[in-house]
Amino acid sequence: MEYRKLGKTGLEVGVIGLGTEHLEKKRETLDEVLRLGVEAGVNYVDLLYIEPEYWEAFGSVYRSYRDDLAVAAHWGSGPCHELEFSRNCFEGILSHLGNGYAEIGLMTMAIESDETWNGWAQEATEHLQRYKEQGRIGAIGTSGHNAKIAIKAVESGQIDVLMFGINMLNQDDAEIEALCQACVAHEVGLVAMKPYHGGTLLSVGGEPSGITPAQCLAYVFSLPVSAAVPGPRTVSEWQATLRYLEATDAERDYRPVIGDLHGYLEGQCTYCDHCLPCPEGIAIGWMIWLVDRARVGVTDEVRGWYAEHQVKATACVACGECLERCPFGVNIIAKMQEAVALFESD
Ligand code: SF4
Ligand code: SF4
Structure with a gap:
């Protein structure tokens, strides 16, 4: 050491x-x-x-x-x-x-x-x-x-x-x-x-x-x-x-x-927020962070954090503006759909 x-x-x-x-x-x-x-x-x-x-x-x-x-x-x-x-x-x-x-x-x-x-x-x-x-x-x-x-x-x-x-x-x-x-x-x-x-x-x-x-x-x-x-x-x-x-x-x-680094992390969100602003007001990095966090379990705590966001992933209209700005090639639209499936379906 x-x-x-x-x-x-x-x-x-x-x-x-x-x-x-x-x-x-x-x-x-x-x-x-x-x-x-x-x-x-x-x-x-x-x-x-x-x-x-x-x-x-x-x-x-x-x-x-x-x-x-x-x-x-x-x-x-x-x-x-x-x-x-x-x-x-x-x-x-x-x-x-x-x-x-x-x-x-x-x-x-x-x-x-x-x-x-x-x-x-x-x-x-x-x-x-x-x-x-x-x-x-x-x-x-x-x-x-x-x-x-x-x-x-x-x-x-x-x-x-x-x-x-x-x-x-x-x-x-x-x-x-x-x-x-x-x-x-x-x-x-x-x-x-x-x-x-x-x-x-x-x-x-x-x-x-x-x-x-x-x-x-x-x-x-x-x-x-x-x-x-x-x-x-x-x-x-x-x-x-x-x-x-x-x-x-x-x-x-x-x-x-x-x-x-971009090559190694292609497709991985780093929560950098370079994709913002979303015209619908979605906090994209946060949404993806919650999706990633849910991989180890959709706990009440994670659900609570999602609920705190006024604009939910359902607001995504798939305009694609964010995709052009993401340096890591994240499929943001798919991530928003994943967030909806994880947090907004019963
Ligand atoms: S989607 Fe891309 S630009 Fe947006 S926070 Fe994640 S890595 Fe950054
Ligand atoms: S594709 Fe969805 S998340 Fe991306 S900028 Fe458009 S509305 Fe926002």
Whole structure:
């Protein structure tokens, strides 16, 4: 394992870290993933879940590896940033970790908009600053998807760690380049989430794309990131990630892939939204993301997300405007029909 400085936190973290969002919620899976990770030298773990039930169920598993880990405990969750809830959950996590301490207190999705950054994130920062002064966390971080606000957060001097989506699909993205430079200049530890773009880089229509986890990770590690946190669902997915450590230079070489990403991903939606605007107002990328997500099960949660969209896939009139703009040759009309079949038929 290669270790890198996590900005100015004083921590050295293995380049491969662990994201826990998608990991199947079984104690034996978490235990095996942590065991394999720690044996391989993984020491950075992002702890996305804040709910007391999660920590009741899994706290003791984390505690058994606690001495080997630097953890990012989240403040607030995607659906709820309410102050009392966030604080109570954060206290719960610190106590479940066994030593009342987290290396990083990380605000969940605090940089999605100016409103979130200037609003609840400032309030959360004040609280986390107090935890830091009391020695109950070592550093303050945030996560999110908006590069412009992320740069603002990095330049504010208020955060020590930033978790942001970085992968091969950003190769020509000037904003991501500026974000990397800002992190270097301000000594903010950059943690790359979604190094496989949620698995999109690895498979097309359920078949292997020809791009490997080792190539995806090697690309991310060619940038000034401290660590990447792939989010495996299973032990075997985690093993596929850890194989990077044994991969040869030739197996890690991402250059042939990055030169022909559109070829490798022909037909696969990357949710980039280059196909918009749809004259009927369909959020095409979101619709296809929901269809892809439904491949592992049409859960009530996925149905709920679909229901939240005012303009449904049924609005598609097959005009074909989007097809001309999609760089990946996705059969968008067929995807809209699939969405209707999945979510709008009984
Ligand atoms: S359909 Fe094509 S353009 Fe639209 S989000 Fe998917 S990949 Fe991007
Ligand atoms: S084909 Fe359907 S989804 Fe595409 S732009 Fe036309 S109406 Fe929108």
